[in-house]
Amino acid sequence: MNSRVSFIKLNQEIYFKRSRSKYIENTAIMTSPFAPLSAQEIKLASTIIRDGHDSAVRFKTISHYEAPKEQIVNYLEKNGPAPDRKARVYTYSGEGKxxxxxINLTQQKVEKSEIVPEEIQFPMTDYDQKMAEHVCENHPKILAEVAKCKLPKGAKVIADPWCYGTDDPNETRRLFQCYFYVVFSDHPEANHYANPLPFSPVLDGETFELLWISKLPLEEGFADQDAETQPVENFLSNDYHIEAQESVRSDLKPLQIVQEEGPSFTVAPENKVHWQKWDFTVGWNAREGAVLYDVKFDGRPIFYRVSISDMTVPYADPRPPFHRKQAFDLGDVGFGVTANSLGLGCDCLGHIKYFDGWLANAAGDPVLMKNVVCMHEVDNGIQWKHTNYRTPEISSVVRKRELIIQTVATVANYEYIVMLIFDQAANLRIDIRATGILSTAPSKDGIKLPFATRLGPNVQAPYHQHVFSLRLDPAIDGYKGNSVVYEDVVPFEESDNIPDPYGCGFKVNQTTIKKPGFVDEDVQKGRYIKIVNPNKINPVSLKPVGYRLWHITSQPILMKPNSYNVKRAEFGLHPFWVTKYQDDELFVAGEFTNQSQVDTGLGIWSKRDENVENDDPVLWHTFSLTHIPRPEDFPVMPVDMLSLELKPSGFFEKNPCLDVPRSNQKVNKSVLIKDTCCKI
Amino acid sequence: MNSRVSFIKLNQEIYFKRSRSKYIENTAIMTSPFAPLSAQEIKLASTIIRDGHDSAVRFKTISHYEAPKEQIVNYLEKNGPAPDRKARVYTYSGEGKxxxxxINLTQQKVEKSEIVPEEIQFPMTDYDQKMAEHVCENHPKILAEVAKCKLPKGAKVIADPWCYGTDDPNETRRLFQCYFYVVFSDHPEANHYANPLPFSPVLDGETFELLWISKLPLEEGFADQDAETQPVENFLSNDYHIEAQESVRSDLKPLQIVQEEGPSFTVAPENKVHWQKWDFTVGWNAREGAVLYDVKFDGRPIFYRVSISDMTVPYADPRPPFHRKQAFDLGDVGFGVTANSLGLGCDCLGHIKYFDGWLANAAGDPVLMKNVVCMHEVDNGIQWKHTNYRTPEISSVVRKRELIIQTVATVANYEYIVMLIFDQAANLRIDIRATGILSTAPSKDGIKLPFATRLGPNVQAPYHQHVFSLRLDPAIDGYKGNSVVYEDVVPFEESDNIPDPYGCGFKVNQTTIKKPGFVDEDVQKGRYIKIVNPNKINPVSLKPVGYRLWHITSQPILMKPNSYNVKRAEFGLHPFWVTKYQDDELFVAGEFTNQSQVDTGLGIWSKRDENVENDDPVLWHTFSLTHIPRPEDFPVMPVDMLSLELKPSGFFEKNPCLDVPRSNQKVNKSVLIKDTCCKI
Structure with a gap:
């Protein structure tokens, strides 16, 4: 048995010493087709898998596998049978395959089991990370390299294992690149990213053997891979933890959210939420984290499924090995896998309902992910107001109460906060906040790099992009008969034959998307996307009912068209994509992104010759944050915020929140501040 | 004495019967060059004016006139003398001029007094509105026109006077166009916009004589102006007031903001605010409403003046007389003049500090505008977070406390909510929310118009744009030595000679703006604007200190280049403009927009051949909301939200909110919801 096969075996000693503790609760097989996997279901899936293999099976992922949409819609619309519950399981077997x-959990059997080709790599798991860290901390060659840095006394070396961005079409090994940093304290929150070391070992991701050690460039040119690693100087102390701060503001007064009568929502079993005419299920899985299913307002379906499908983060530093920094934070790792356990009074303010999730560890046992989703109400200012100026002493104000479903994912250095936000006017907003710590690179002092921001004498933050994809599976007044259209707002054209003596006229040109493909941004035309149900006409507007996407206008992926960055993530090239719904087509860049060579998601689905008009289209919205780091983003980054919204557009016959109680002091109990001078 | 002169006299009987009550407080002459006019100052200004005129003088506007910037900066930086306080006064004199x-208030004298050319029109005032309404309600010819509509019993006619959009280069008369509507109840909030009538009288805006009555088109073609007005049918009942709703939601639980220790801000006399390292003055005037002056963080100046300079609202309906609907809501009327008196527990939630303002009435007496600005703190989720994944049980979270300065203006049918929002990371966000009621036009039933949304059998909402201009007078670490630059993020070019074997490299191209002019949007290049101080280098990034504008990407003005809509508002053509600072150049489309023929603001200032590099530039940002009305926007519109932000970009050496106390349950007192099922 060669090393590639022998290392498939779970290294229990190393793994469990470093693992989070695990729990098993006595939970049952779920009924709803949208409920996240329960502990029982995970245990069942791993047991069924193990029964079909020898004992050396190692689990990568056990996640919810959704039933066919046709079965689910039949269940939802026609009271049909609940579809069988299923799990998708990625495993390494003892034979090195x-x-x-x-796995069909309801029928307790293997429904399908395919051998995955050698060149396809599963996502990075908790097990991979712990094994890689163990090698980084103990391998003699790596320790020798660290020794060459001649680190001062008290220096503690920390390694971050990264997925290995594709750069070779012939590479079929699973690889991890590791970046090394130093801290000078035992504080658990010491910021190692302030002090990067000038080398990067690459490990075999199956055997955890050390393959080679790359030298990192310290100037604009490439590193000499044969040069000896030199002693490192000019260490930077730049910590975010409170104990490291010279002073702390003393003039911030407490602010609390009080709901004496409790929250306005109810939660039924299997994560079914009801709030202010909205009904939906909060799904959750290893890859996407929180997902919304079967979103309805006042009983009318609007969305079948809403999710962040993936995000890729390519870096602009062209110097090997940094060109390999292109994470797919969902596909390579997972927003569920990296979800934070949210803390009461820290991550969410007010009256908080938490949802837990379950993952599988490498042994196939369920691991509780406690409080990975929080839900609470907020007041977000004014929703609508009007004052008849003839009687200014009377006016009507309705406040904008919102229901926020929030998750936080920590993908190594960065944090992503995803907020799914419902309001009373039937709007669904999605806010994404990027925070956490910049990924840094070492450098000589005094260097200005054209692709990085200097953060200190020996540390640079390379430019990069966060390119997200939002997947919208619409159900505007029906689960199938929807169309995606785009609308351009343009001045009248001569061919319109509309008299316009003063040149002020403009109109809306609507284009229905008939085949899969993409649509580009056009700011001059004010282009936007709508999802309509052409089978249902709004009796007021006399046009099809619909929802409009108030999208994020942003820069496409910046890498060259023939780069691996783009070939792996074609979704980055255009802001709007439409495909025809097919079961199991959820992930924008394909099911397996880790070391992928091509995009097996939209790269394939968007090129099929199919009808999507009035026939189950799926809308994908690409949006990005081109991150030119600021010194202000270090040692931890104040949030960069992205916000998009889905708003009814001729879905209702009038304002759907006219029936919200008017804002009034009796309920809101605001406090008048009379004298604020010199109070502090 | 002809009618044009005689009507200059204040018609006290009609005016005061309809006026808000007035108050005079014993307030003094102010000291700060940024303080809004006090009652005493308004009284003094009108007394000085009246002393120089006969008794027939009628006041249009008395507003704060800012001292020269050089004097103010000398006062701020070098402890120089406080500049003289001044007022700008628009008047009609008894001679018809x-x-x-x-007026120099400090020296109690007239500093300058110019006769305004005939073709220039002052803004529309409270007096104009009341006089016009009086004519609309009483003129026999108008009453005869109403009679032809054969309105059902109980119908009550309501007229909205509008400024008259320019359509004739030879027109020098002051004109108002009036639109007529019907309600069927005595409710003070009955929505008359649901039932527009098919004619529009035009009045002389000085004499208030009826000039003519335009017929309104009811189909796609133009109206026959000689045709008899026909009886109106198909009235629509579509009210927003609570009594008109069939039901009211009963499941919204109260939510209160509690600050047991009070707010975190202090307010010194003359509106000087201190909050979380920020210092600034809340200015206020008739035209702009709230204005920020001398904005500093941690003692360092950032902005000298921040204001919404103007907004124009051109309508797409090409059929005369609707082509004349192009309001300049600040220049023609004023966000101060139309400011709402905000209600405790209605418009602002929490612990609220209010600011009052003072205006002058037509007699030159001060009128108190009570509670026109509210200020309060909110919690806006997470500001930053990081979890070291190796120790997930420990993490640092800082919440995003914000200070919101909010005003609401009611300009006839529409409401605009302006929110100036400071946070602890030295960001200044500006949110604008549009709400209120759509401006409607009558139509025959069953009509679909290519430039309007059908709202009911006899009512359409024409498409339109809200084109805003934000004026930023920067003071990045100094009141004068600033530059405006734009940055494009682009892939490496061949000429860069940077090895980029994998095609992933990109860089930032910075262009300094050296002369007044405009810059266009470029989404593909991710273009953004920065204001930098080239005289001060950030020791961490080694680049000039600066602030970046996270702008609003939006559609330019849609009207034809030779239209009056564009000629009057050149600022609508491009998103970014730079001018050289000159005293008294505050208003983007010029001082007088009412019936203007050309843009006398940027239309002139942006064409001057001056140096703006490192020499007192002013940045103007144009952004728009192209409003294609939805049925959901009626009878009152849920807010459309626009948001832009000014963020430090190499202004600080590191994250400026590291010193904010960490979020913790002891202070935040969140409430864990254990069982939410079936509670309601």
Missing amino acids: KYNSI | KYNSI
Whole structure:
């Protein structure tokens, strides 16, 4: 048995010493097709898999596998039978093979089990990370390299294992690149990113053997891979933890959210939420984290499924090995896998309902992810107001109460906060906040790099992009008969034959998307996307009912068209994509992004010759944050915020929140501040 | 004495019967160059004016006139003398002439008094509105026109006077166009916009004589102006007031903001605010409403003046007389003049500090505008967070406390909510929310118009744009030595000679603006604007200190280049403009927009051949909301939200909110919801 096969075996000693503790609760097989996997279901899936393999099976992922949409819609619309519950399981077997299996949990059997080709790599897991860290901390060659840095006394070396961005079409090994940093304290929150070291070992991601050690460039040119690692100087102390701050503001007064009568929502079993005419299920899985299913307002379906499908983060530093920094934070790792356990009074303010999730560890046992989703109400200012100026002493104000479903994912250095926000006017907003710590690179002092921001004498933050994809599976007044259209607002054209003597006229040109493909941004035309149901006409506007996407206008992926960055993530090239719904087409860049060579998601689906008009289209919205780091983003980054919204557009016959109680002091109990001078 | 002269006299009987009550407080002459006019100062200004005129003088506007910037900076930086306080006064004199005067309040004298050319029109005032309404309600010809509509019993006619959009280069008369509507109840909030009538009288805006009555088109073509007005049918009942709703939601639980220790801000006399390292003055005037002056963080100046300079609202309906609907809501009327008196527990939630303002009435007496600005703190989620994934049980979270300065203006049918929002990371966000009621036009039933949304059998909402201009007078670490630059993020070019074997490299191209002019949007290049101080280098980034504008990407003005809409508002053509600072150049489309023929603001200032590099530039940002009305926007519109932000970009050496106390349950007192099922 060669090393590639022998290392498939779970290294229990190393793994469990470093693992989070695990729990098993006595939970049952779920009923709803949208409920996240329960502990029982995970245990069942791993047991069924193990029964079909020898004992050396190692689990990568056990996640919810959704039933066919046709079955689910039949269940929802026609009271049909609840579809069978299923799990998708990625495993390594003792024979050194990789399997992608579908387990039918209801029928307790293997529904499908395929051997995964050698060049396809599963996502990075908790196990991978812990094994890689162990090698980084103990391998003699790596320790020798660290020794060459001649670190001062008290220096503690920390390694971050990264997925290995594709750069070789012939590479079929699973690889991890590791970046090394130093801290000078035992504080658990010491910021190692302030002090990067000038080398990067690459490990075999199956055997955890050290393959080679790359030298990192310290100037604009490439590193000499044969040069000896030099002693490192000019260490920077730049910590975010409170103990490291010279002073702390003393003039911030407490602010609390009080709901004496409790929250306005109810939660039924299997994560079914009801709030202010909205009904939906909060799904959750290893890859996407929180997902919304079967979103309805006042009983009318609007969305079948809403999710962040993936995000890729390519870096602009062209110097090997930094060109390999292109994470797919969902596909390579997972927003569920990296979800934070949210803390009461820290991550969410007010009256908080938490949802837990379950993952599988490498042994196939369920691991509780406690409080990975929080839900609470907020007051977000004014929703609508009008004052008849003839009687200014009377006016009507309705406040904008919102329901926020929030998750936070920590993907190594960065944090992503995803907020799914419902309001009373039937709007669904999605806010994403990027925070956490910049990924840094070492450098000589005094260097200005054209692709990075200097953060200190020996540390640079390379430019990069965060390119997100939002997947919208619409159900505007029906689960199938929807169309995606785009609308351009343009001045009258001569061919319109509309008299316009003063040149002020403009109109809306609507284009229905008939085949899969993409649509580009056009700011001059004010272009936007709508999802309509052409089978249902709004009796007021006399036009099809619909929802409009108030999208994020942003820069496409900046890498060259023939780069791996783009070939792996074609979704980055255009802001709007439409595909025809097919079961199991959820992930924008394909099911397996880790070391992918091509985009097997939209790269394939958007090129099929199919009808999507009035026939189950899926809308994908790409938006990005081109991050030119600021010194202000270090040692931890104040949030950069992205916000998009889905708003009814001729879906209702009038304002859907006219029936919200008017804002009034009796309920809101605001406090008048009379004298504020010199109070502090 | 002809009618044009005789009507200059204040018609006290009609005016005061309809006026808000007035108050005079014993307030003094102010000291700060940024303080809004006090009652005493308004009284003094009108007394000085009246002393120089006969008794027939009628006041249009008395507003704060700012001292020269050089004097103010000398006062701020070098402890120089406080500049003289001044007021700008627009008046009609008994001789039928219009005057634009500057009154030096400190020295109690007229500093300048110019006769205003005939073709220049002052803004529309409270007096104009009341006089016009009186004519609309009483003129026999108008009553005869109403009679032809054969309105059902109980119908009550309501007229909205509008400024008259320019359509004739030879027109020098002051004109108002009036639109007529019907309600069927005595409710003070009955929505008359649901039932527009098919004619529009035009009045002389000085004499208030009826000039003619335009017929309104009811189909796609133009109206026959000689045709008899026909009886109106198909009235629509569509009210927003609570009594008109069939039901009211009963499941919204109260939510209160509690600050047991009070707010975190202090307010010194003359509106000087201190909050979380920020210092600034809340200015206020008739035209702009709230204005920020001398904005500093941690003692360092950032902005000298921040204001919404103007907004124009051109309508897409090409059929005369609707082509004349192009309001300049600040220049023609004023966000101060139309400011709402905000209600405790209605418009602002929490612990609220209010600011009052003072205006002058037509007699030159001060009128108190009570509670026109509210200020309060909110919690806006997470400001930054990081979890070291190795120790997930420990993490640092800082919440995003914000200070919101909010005003609401009611300009006839629409409401605009302006929110100036400071946070602890030295960001200044500006949110604008549009709400209120759509401006409607009558139509025959069953009509679909290519430039309007059908709202009911006899009512349409024409498409339109709200084109805003934000004026930023920067003071990045100094009141004068600033530059405006734009940055494009682009892939490496061949000429860069940077090895980029994998095609992932990109860089920032910075262009300094050296002469007044405009810059266009470039989404593909991710273009953004920065204001930098080239005289001060950030020791961490080694680049000039600066602030970046996270702008609003939006559609330019849609009207044809030779239209009056564009000629009057050149600022609508491009998103970014730079001018050289000159005293008294505050208003983007010029001082007088009412019936203007050309843009006398940027239309002139942006074409001057001056140096703006490192020499007192002013940045103007144009952004728009192209409003294609939805049925959901009626009878009152849920807010459309626009948001832009000014963020430090190499202004600080590190994250400026590291010193904010960490979020913790002891202070935040969140409430864990354990069981939410079936509670309601």
